[in-house]
Amino acid sequence: MRLRIIASGSSGNATLIEAGATHVLLDGGLGPRRLAGHVRAAGIEPDALAAVLLSHEHIDHVKGAAAFAKRFGVKLVGSRGTCMAGGFAAMERERPGFAIARSGEPIALGQLSVTPWSIPHDAAEPLAFVFRTPEAALGYATDLGRLPDEVGAALAACDLVVLESNHDVAMLRDGPYPWPLKERVASAHGHLSNGDAAHFIATRLGPQCHTVVLAHLSETNNHPELARMSAEQALTRAGRKDVRIEVATRHGTGWLDVRPPRAAQAQAEQYRLW
Numbered sequence: 001m002r003l004r005i006i007a008s009g010s011s012g013n014a015t016l017i018e019a020g021a022t023h024v025l026l027d028g029g030l031g032p033r034r035l036a037g038h039v040r041a042a043g044i045e046p047d048a049l050a051a052v053l054l055s056h057e058h059i060d061h062v063k064g065a066a067a068f069a070k071r072f073g074v075k076l077v078g079s080r081g082t083c084m085a086g087g088f089a090a091m092e093r094e095r096p097g098f099a100i101a102r103s104g105e106p107i108a109l110g111q112l113s114v115t116p117w118s119i120p121h122d123a124a125e126p127l128a129f130v131f132r133t134p135e136a137a138l139g140y141a142t143d144l145g146r147l148p149d150e151v152g153a154a155l156a157a158c159d160l161v162v163l164e165s166n167h168d169v170a171m172l173r174d175g176p177y178p179w180p181l182k183e184r185v186a187s188a189h190g191h192l193s194n195g196d197a198a199h200f201i202a203t204r205l206g207p208q209c210h211t212v213v214l215a216h217l218s219e220t221n222n223h224p225e226l227a228r229m230s231a232e233q234a235l236t237r238a239g240r241k242d243v244r245i246e247v248a249t250r251h252g253t254g255w256l257d258v259r260p261p262r263a264a265q266a267q268a269e270q271y272r273l274w
């Protein structure tokens with residue numbers, strides 16, 4: 001399994017996930033043409049996607065999702081709340097339609113098993129996701145004000161974790177946002193700060209985790225190097241020299257391997273012996 005973040009942050013979110021011949025798009029927060037261009041640039045035909053998963057109905061996550069899904073005949077998958085609040089209800093009756101995802105209930109999409117998890121955010125029914133194949137697990141959680149214990153446990157068991165690191169608390173406090181917006185961002189239904197991400201990294205990360213990708217960074221209240229430094233200090237505190245930090249900017253990332261290096265190495269050994 002591998003992933004490629006196409007775009008991350010308030011100007012748009014979309015991530016490609018690949019497991020063997022199965023490809024899914026997580027969020028469609030760019031215009032439909034841009035989404036299609038990025039998917040093709042990654043070597044995948046848009047109509048070959050197994051689904052477009054939606055985390056929640058905010059525009060930076062759903063902007064081109066409906067138009068893209070209709071144009072290429074790909075089904076949308078999200079919570080009932082996202083379906084209603086995002087205006088996707090009519091698509092439920094169409095083909096390929098909108099499939100309802102429920103927290104804690106795994107969905108089979110080709111070679112992937114996807115488990116949605118409820119998270120607190122100022123949206124109708126937002127979700128984080130854990131993607132599994134028999135050999136690897138990928139956790140993805142952005143747009144959440146705090147990390148519920150059970151979601152933290154699900155992420156902690158993953159080989160690669162994409163986690164929100166939205167703002168630096170001091171930059172948010174001293175920055176240009178109007179006070180009500182500052183309060184919303186910092187609230188339990190807002191966004192995780194660099195400190196929140198660092199706390200998870202220092203205290204929860206499982207032994208099999210080899211990469212943490214910091215995502216949904218604010219362009220106003222954060223800086224990629226600040227987010228990276230905070231996460232790397234957390235790794236040092238936890239004594240973890242075996243974990244790599246990646247930072248997803250608005251331009252995304254390259255392909256990132258989810259499979260544990262040990263498994264990749266074991267396969268290489270096998271080929272050598274053979």
Ligand SMILES: [Zn+2]
Binds near residue numbers: 009013060061143216
């Ligand atoms: Zn967002």
Ligand SMILES: [Zn+2]
Binds near residue numbers: 058143
């Ligand atoms: Zn949001």
